[in-house]
Amino acid sequence: MEVDVLMRLLGFVKRIAGELTVLVIVLNAAYFLLSFLHIFDIQARITIISSFLLILSLFILRRR
Amino acid sequence: MRTPLKIMLKRFALGVFLFLISLLPLREALLGMRFINKDVDFVFVLFAIAVPHIIRSIAMWTIIRALFLFFKMIAMSRGKVEAAIYKLRKRRWLKNGFYAAVVFLPLLFPVKGGTTFAAVANALMNLPYGFSILAIPFVLIGYMDILMALEALIVASFFVHIIRILSIKYGTITPYTKNKVVEEGRKIEFLLESRSPLPLFSFPRLPFKVSSRLRASFLKNRYTAEVTGKLDVGYYRFDVIKFEVATFPFFFSTIYKTTAKPISITVLPRIAVKNLVYTKNPYTVREAGDLIKKLTGSSLEFAGIRQFIPGDPPSKIYWKALAKGGDLLTKDFFSPAEDRWILVIDASNPHMKKEEIETLLKFSRAFVELFTRKNVEVSIHLIAPTYSSIGYSTKKKDLLSFIVKHWGEFRHISHEGAREILKEAIGNTEEMEERCKKGGISMSSFLFYTGLVKKPKKVFHWRRKAIFARSMLELTKSLRKSGKMLVVTPGMDGGLVDQVKKVARIKRCALLFASPAKIPNTHSYIIDKKTPEKSVWRLMYS
Numbered sequence: 116m117e118v119d120v121l122m123r124l125l126g127f128v129k130r131i132a133g134e135l136t137v138l139v140i141v142l143n144a145a146y147f148l149l150s151f152l153h154i155f156d157i158q159a160r161i162t163i164i165s166s167f168l169l170i171l172s173l174f175i176l177r178r179r
Numbered sequence: 180m181r182t183p184l185k186i187m188l189k190r191f192a193l194g195v196f197l198f199l200i201s202l203l204p205l206r207e208a209l210l211g212m213r214f215i216n217k218d219v220d221f222v223f224v225l226f227a228i229a230v231p232h233i234i235r236s237i238a239m240w241t242i243i244r245a246l247f248l249f250f251k252m253i254a255m256s257r258g259k260v261e262a263a264i265y266k267l268r269k270r271r272w273l274k275n276g277f278y279a280a281v282v283f284l285p286l287l288f289p290v291k292g293g294t295t296f297a298a299v300a301n302a303l304m305n306l307p308y309g310f311s312i313l314a315i316p317f318v319l320i321g322y323m324d325i326l327m328a329l330e331a332l333i334v335a336s337f338f339v340h341i342i343r344i345l346s347i348k349y350g351t352i353t354p355y356t357k358n359k360v361v362e363e364g365r366k367i368e369f370l371l372e373s374r375s376p377l378p379l380f381s382f383p384r385l386p387f388k389v390s391s392r393l394r395a396s397f398l399k400n401r402y403t404a405e406v407t408g409k410l411d412v413g414y415y416r417f418d419v420i421k422f423e424v425a426t427f428p429f430f431f432s433t434i435y436k437t438t439a440k441p442i443s444i445t446v447l448p449r450i451a452v453k454n455l456v457y458t459k460n461p462y463t464v465r466e467a468g469d470l471i472k473k474l475t476g477s478s479l480e481f482a483g484i485r486q487f488i489p490g491d492p493p494s495k496i497y498w499k500a501l502a503k504g505g506d507l508l509t510k511d512f513f514s515p516a517e518d519r520w521i522l523v524i525d526a527s528n529p530h531m532k533k534e535e536i537e538t539l540l541k542f543s544r545a546f547v548e549l550f551t552r553k554n555v556e557v558s559i560h561l562i563a564p565t566y567s568s569i570g571y572s573t574k575k576k577d578l579l580s581f582i583v584k585h586w587g588e589f590r591h592i593s594h595e596g597a598r599e600i601l602k603e604a605i606g607n608t609e610e611m612e613e614r615c616k617k618g619g620i621s622m623s624s625f626l627f628y629t630g631l632v633k634k635p636k637k638v639f640h641w642r643r644k645a646i647f648a649r650s651m652l653e654l655t656k657s658l659r660k661s662g663k664m665l666v667v668t669p670g671m672d673g674g675l676v677d678q679v680k681k682v683a684r685i686k687r688c689a690l691l692f693a694s695p696a697k698i699p700n701t702h703s704y705i706i707d708k709k710t711p712e713k714s715v716w717r718l719m720y721s
Contacts, residue, residue, distance in 0.1 A: 126394070133397045137378050138339055142328075145335040149289040149327050160287055 194241035201234040261596025267604040285330035292326035340426040350375030354442040363449040371404040383420040386630020414584040416628040435604040482511040519662030526563045535669040545712035551575040562650040597622035664688040670696035
């Protein structure tokens, strides 16, 4: 019984650790994205983001 | 009357009522009350001024919705109306707009505060008693600016949310069942094996009362879930599985995913008096099947030898016995026709009670169990808005799962409506239609058996007489061979009895009725409500 509880606890810790790992990796990616956008002024940022969204929507529409 | 029209009328009445309330001098009544605290008083005055306007706008909104629903009901086809009522995916524009704003603000305005996590790590490093360990994670992200890291956290959680959704979209779920047919009260067990090329494959929200145990890989890109649970009598499918993905602060994206293999579980009704159906020792106790009367006729199954009666065909005479100097005897054979029973279950009454349904279900199960034991062929016909039948068979499992499967068939959604609803959830419905065909169930009942639609809203009603007449026509068409016809019903009036009698006469079937209530103009067996299986036993002596 105790071993069972321990295994469940370990499983839970493992799952949380896995989620945190993914979150940290993505956090780093997001941080670099933001520091990249930080270089430009607001107009350039709008241009970059909107052109990215445009390409994304075209890609999605084409797949449909 | 279509139920949505009722809903429309209710909404309209509510709107008018609210509008009338807003005309009352609410503002003056509220302004008569004042607070000592000035700030609270100010807020209260603002509230009092706004109240009539808020109520009025809600009233107008309710009325507009009622009108909109009214026009929809007039203009749209039945399928579309049903799809609108049983909407599985709700599009919430306000929520999505808010989420978009939350994500795009940091992207448009990335701000640096000037302080990095290195400073935090330094401060923590000076803590006494080994608390300096807390500094380690901050050393790792020491290069990050605090303000921008917080912004990045919001963007990152959005990305994680997207990863979760894509992980489900590109993943596969394969179910494995151990026992497909179980009795009520026993545990059901099955495995869900999930794999995805992306990490963070969420665990589904299973539709029925089942618990599950997970074994996931580190990045959660694959896991196996052992699902166990006790389910009520019925037929369950796990073909379309619902996921509710949530990542702080992005909540509840609903995704429907189809499993790679069809999975169905039948839970049979429990029979209380077991030894009526399963005799303990077939050698000491008379077996149930012995009691079923078999009439003699022209099949190849040998029944016995009896005295010759004038009129017996010469081919049946036991010539060998005569040659040995014995009497003139005749070889007897069982009749092929009398071995067959037609079980007609009447589920056409739209106001059938739950207890009645249970009684009929238990009776039917016991009937099939007992009669298939002695290889008696049984054919089942279900009188319901969607008429369904299974031909003569001696296979107990097929017959039993047919009953349970089709019991909930008489639901209130049309085929087109069911297809529209499913299309909205999973996109392409072709494979699911194929699975429905193979499983022998309709699309509308598929929605209930998978747990996608839980409560049937009675949008379109049926009339018993019309359904009954149509089912009788179907019964006449689908009955190829005659047999003893047993009609199991919660109760019937004389007109319906006459219709059944007519079919029985055309098809040359012996007719019996079994019901918890008295059936007019006919001899009927009363089904005991508490132990319906006992009534089957009595029926066998008939």
